[in-house]
Amino acid sequence: MTDAILFALTIVVPNLALMALGFFMKRQGQASQTFIDQASNFVFTYCLPALLFFSVVDSHVDYAKQAVLIAAGVLITLILFFGAELYSKRFISDPADKGVFVQGVFRSNLAIIGLSTISNAYGQEGLSIGAVYIGVVTILYNTLAVITLSKVSTDSNESWPSRIKSVFKKLITNPLILALLAAFAYKALSLPPLTGVIHSTGDLLSSVALPLALICAGASIDLRAMLRPSGLCVQASAARIIIAPLLAVVIGLSFGLTGIHMGVLFLMVSAPAAAAGYVMAKAMGGNDVLAANILALTTVVGMFGMAIGAGLLRGFGLM
Template identity: 40%
Template sequence: MTEFLRILEFSFSVTGPIFVILVLGVWLRRRGMLTDAFVEAGSRLVFNVALPALLFISISKTHFEAAANFSLVAFGAVATLFTFLILEWIASRWVDEASDRGVVVQGGFRSNMGIVGLAYCINAYGEKGLVAASLYLGLITILFNILAVITLSRSLHTDRSMKGLLKGIVTNPLIIGIVAALPVSAMEWQLPALVIQSGQYFANLTLPLALLCTGASLNFARLKLERHSTLLASIAKLVFVPLVFVLGGYLAGFRDIDLGVLLLLSSTPTAAASYVMVRAMGGNAVLAANIIALTTVASIFTTSLGIMALRAAGLM
């Protein structure tokens, strides 16, 4: 019990501040300090500038030679595609509102690896955790964004042609930020300090602004009406996805730090980026915000249980 409480405290130390900012967004909205116009403009700023800058700065600092565990990345890609396809099938049968299916699917598979996941890995394994997670994060995040564009476009019936779908993927600011950073990382180019510092300013905006906008969009009345979709996405995110990654990773031969990284990255709450993408594409942003809020709170307990289970089995 003492071990569980210690792990719970560790989990809360990472996700607690995220929850606080979400609540602050709710409070500021009720006080009238955050308006629809602010949320709309803030979400666009995060999606088009701040989050791409964060991904670019983070990945450009990663050294490929140190982080190149391509077997882990390959497994992560296969597991992500598997969970995506299963969630697409589930959503087509269990989500009545067709336009909400992409929101549920994205909320189910898209992990907050860049903020919460990295923090988990660093706290659990130190520098080794950062190295093991960095390249994985960069490449799997590309896949996350491609799959998010596909599922949201399908459910919202926007740009359903292959040409339109490819255009949506190629012009996605998050994918552009990641792809632009990959050669910088691979070639180990030293960017000018002016570029790094300027990009870091925008990167630092990402999490607080995204979470404030997400909190301001929470609608507890809608949560009651859409609790089926919210719970479906949350259970998928916090139970189904981590089980697939950990059990699949174990069967694939991953152990110790690699298996721990798979658990820690897959058990994180739904990424704040899912909200800004849904809003940017004209989907049900309230549902996306509610999924983020619920998974953020519940992940404190589910991640702690997962860590305790792996440690009890001697696998982490």
């Protein structure tokens, strides 16, 4: 049991410490909103793509087990999506709230919180497996988000074809997806390993990605929004913090996942709501205040939920 507790603390506490540092820097005026925006863009455009690319290129992943892991992740995402859609159709009347609620339930922070906890738990091997998982599930996340947020739009004249074109453009220009496709192509062509200056530069960029992303995430936390949540915020957050992790365990076990693959699935699915969800909700005319509240509440509370769940799974020898 002691080992399980230490494991849970090891994967979560470093993330919380970096987020607390970002929050402290923002409160002390040491990190302006301009800095946070520019640093977040730098991480998304250059550092995370480098981390994902080299994680895949350097990996020796068992793609048979990886396919099962991805299938489990896709199924969980679809169950959460359609479950939230049915719930919102019955209990939520405002169209501006519906899509934001649904997105808050099914969309987790894969690339920052998920990947960083996996790195803390499993190191390079975990990063390699998590990178491939992100490549597939990110595409699904963006597609489902556009579908549910299209219930309301800032432009009432915007047609479905234009919305589909918009999400397709975002997918094919997404730096994370492009980096993963490049990595898969490099592996498929059996090209020689990347060494020397190229790999050293990639390692330097990769090493910046997760710490800087966590600091920016912490600096973006709005405590006032978290401490005064609406009813819908609490409901969506409860689904993200409680229902999603439980579903991950049930689906993971039913798919026969154990060890590192079960760990990756659990940590990816149980991660807090994605920061990108707030940006997309605001851009498409959804209730951005609700999106911000869900993001804040799940980011702080959800980290402790991840620790408890990981500790229990470790104690039972499942991850």
